[in-house]
Amino acid sequence: AQTVTQSQPEMSVQEAETVTLSCTYDTSENNYYLFWYKQPPSRQMILVIRQEAYKQQNATENRFSVNFQKAAKSFSLKISDSQLGDTAMYFCAFITPNAGKSTFGDGTTLTVKP
Amino acid sequence: DTAVSQTPKYLVTQMGNDKSIKCEQNLGHDTMYWYKQDSKKFLKIMFSYNNKELIINETVPNRFSPKSPDKAHLNLHINSLELGDSAVYFCASSQVGNRGGASSTDTQYFGPGTRLTVL
Structure with missing residues (x-):
């Protein structure tokens, strides 16, 4: 069975600064995807970034980037130039291809302070 | 042009009732899912379903059942x-x-x- 661990239940960062959210996972699968989703107070689940396990290059999406360490089973999210709108709960997710297995971490609540 | 829509947005009901939640997607996807997010915000998958296979999380009570009239819809029925x-x-x-x-x-x-x- 897969497990996804987000060890930081809550974090805060000053506006314009950089913050890193941690995520580790455990699996025996070799082919899988990792995601970060954002859930603002509106409760909509919004895709932030996606990483294919077979790709060595870390994914980036504007201010969001990941540090994917496959051997260490680590998948952290870095948010640069934090904005007030980044305040949300962030979920790390592990998904196997072909709708196989889907596991979400318990979430990290990020507060961006003005 | 909503991609994945659900109705209703809010549902208040008495214990023991049977209710349904509807889901529709217009993305042309072939697989749909239901998740439950509890009061602590923990998100757990309940079902994944395509036209070939229903995968059920074994922790989900059999009072919950997904029903798919077509590829674009996956409704969730909850009994009792x-x-x-x-x-x-x-x-x-x-x-x-x-x-x-x-x-x-x-x-x-x-x-x-x-x-x-x-x-």
């Missing part, structure tokens, strides 16, 4: 509602694919959620 069923339920969809496929394959897109309150 209990207090502990109170939660936000999310529908999601994805297009399954093989390794090396399009960058969007196997990415799950979520509906807005349905907050269910059982009194």
